Amino acid sequence: MYELFLTTLVDDDDIQAACSVLGGLCAMPAWQSLHRVLYFKGPAKPGGISKQNSIVKTPRKDIQMLWKDLHQQLSRQSYILQARYEVFKDKDFGPTAPENRSSVTQRKKTEIWDQKNLLSVMRDNNYQFKSEAVEETYQFFRDDVEFCLSRHYILQMNGDNGPLTQTAPWDTMSPADPGRRWMFLIKVHVHQDNKPDEILKAHEQLANIRRELEGVFDFKMFDRRIHDTRVAVEMRNAPAPLPQVMTVTDQR
Numbered sequence: 001m002y003e004l005f006l007t008t009l010v011d012d013d014d015i016q017a018a019c020s021v022l023g024g025l026c027a028m029p030a031w032q033s034l035h036r037v038l039y040f041k042g043p044a045k046p047g048g049i050s051k052q053n054s055i056v057k058t059p060r061k062d063i064q065m066l067w068k069d070l071h072q073q074l075s076r077q078s079y080i081l082q083a084r085y086e087v088f089k090d091k092d093f094g095p096t097a098p099e100n101r102s103s104v105t106q107r108k109k110t111e112i113w114d115q116k117n118l119l120s121v122m123r124d125n126n127y128q129f130k131s132e133a134v135e136e137t138y139q140f141f142r143d144d145v146e147f148c149l150s151r152h153y154i155l156q157m158n159g160d161n162g163p164l165t166q167t168a169p170w171d172t173m174s175p176a177d178p179g180r181r182w183m184f185l186i187k188v189h190v191h192q193d194n195k196p197d198e199i200l201k202a203h204e205q206l207a208n209i210r211r212e213l214e215g216v217f218d219f220k221m222f223d224r225r226i227h228d229t230r231v232a233v234e235m236r237n238a239p240a241p242l243p244q245v246m247t248v249t250d251q252r
Helices: 012-026 061-076 118-124 196-212
Strands: 002-010 031-041 080-087 105-108 128-142 145-154 182-190
Touching: 002 012, 002 196, 012 128, 012 145, 012 182, 031 118, 080 118, 080 128, 182 196
Parallel strands: none
Antiparallel strands: 002 105, 002 182, 031 080, 031 128, 128 145, 145 182
């Protein structure tokens, strides 16, 4: 699957106005949710998801194909992976432990929903836990287009190189961005990788939406590397880089 999206930032003071505009555009109220997001860095030498004992077996062929597709992708290149769980303000924050459960950017994306034992799957395949956050979102949908306002609240590491066993109360958390801004993405998904005509159609669809919202949202051309989750390849036994200044001596 490919994900194509437009991007801009929305100030916290403007979030309700933005939701009102998008609610009218999509003829629906905002779908507000929170997700706890755990980030895992892949090994320097790509190995895919070769150890699958911790993956909960399912008869669903589509889930099996998604795991196969993810394994093939990760066998070629290591990435930063996300394990995501929906959380709720009234029961997953505080002293009790949480329950166990163009301007268009284009990227390859694999999503596998409703999976259990993801921490074990990551550990079995040498994916190193790096950090975690809570993601707050407002989502709107119009046909096959997703409009998503989101921001992150970074959770402090506990020192044992693993996810927190309990989180702080929700009302004590602060957004990761000091300006308290929201990132606004408009997304279209192309589910078949080998359909260039569908990808072109998605680009045109997003261009039309950008024109439709001109004057309301100013979509930016961000460096696509901010969305790049690839793990840099470590160069071993490589020659030392040349110095910035070389002195040449005449030996005559």
